[in-house]
Amino acid sequence: MRYLLLFFTLIILSSCDKALVESTNSANSPNGTGGSLARFTLAGNYLYVVENTSLKTYDVSNASNPILKNTVQVGGSIETIYPYKNTLFIGSQSGMFIYTIDNPAAPKYLGAATHMRSCDPVVANDTAAFVTLRSGSACGSPADGVYFYSITDLLHPALVLTLNLGTPYGLGLHDSTLFVCRGINGLSVINVHNIHAPVTMQTITGSDFRDVIPFNGLLICYVTDGIVLYDISNVANIKFIKKVLNS
Numbered sequence: 001m002r003y004l005l006l007f008f009t010l011i012i013l014s015s016c017d018k019a020l021v022e023s024t025n026s027a028n029s030p031n032g033t034g035g036s037l038a039r040f041t042l043a044g045n046y047l048y049v050v051e052n053t054s055l056k057t058y059d060v061s062n063a064s065n066p067i068l069k070n071t072v073q074v075g076g077s078i079e080t081i082y083p084y085k086n087t088l089f090i091g092s093q094s095g096m097f098i099y100t101i102d103n104p105a106a107p108k109y110l111g112a113a114t115h116m117r118s119c120d121p122v123v124a125n126d127t128a129a130f131v132t133l134r135s136g137s138a139c140g141s142p143a144d145g146v147y148f149y150s151i152t153d154l155l156h157p158a159l160v161l162t163l164n165l166g167t168p169y170g171l172g173l174h175d176s177t178l179f180v181c182r183g184i185n186g187l188s189v190i191n192v193h194n195i196h197a198p199v200t201m202q203t204i205t206g207s208d209f210r211d212v213i214p215f216n217g218l219l220i221c222y223v224t225d226g227i228v229l230y231d232i233s234n235v236a237n238i239k240f241i242k243k244v245l246n247s
Contacts, residue, residue, distance in 0.1 A: 165182070
């Protein structure tokens, strides 16, 4: 039944361009779940949407009557939003911005990390944030890679490592395992328990990988021709489940 529900959701997702629909862990939880390329996310009773320069907050406690509660000017060329606990990580073409949603109706700026102009999906956990930068795109980064930031101090995120990795797109984080989509070059599985010394465990090939969502032991992969599901309950033995092709 869980897989069937995901399939119906993912058919909708596969019709989207860069945005992936988000799902909350529970109705009252501040946590959201979604892909790193998403432009909107749900957390509790609030919907957060990033536009080119702003972050908009909607109260959706009454789903038939969403109410715009707040608009925050973040910066230029905003591209992605990723929720973790009571924090929003917002990716732009020039950096990563961190906002707290301790007051969910009014996100408040905490800190930022800037870098060269580049496409900027981001995921995070309690202590680290991970950002992909890709060359050869409209964003204009000169080199491919994954940036590792320490966020033990959310007010001052610090770059600790740049992992050279070709053609990175979206990424997902499950415990201490980072999944990095690399287009036609596959899906890299990286142990990031020690962010100063990451270990690439394997690269899964066979599809054009663009974004991923780890969800309850599943890895939901958005690929150019549909959705691929993997069992990641044991990351040392990742198992293919099913591929759902675009109609």
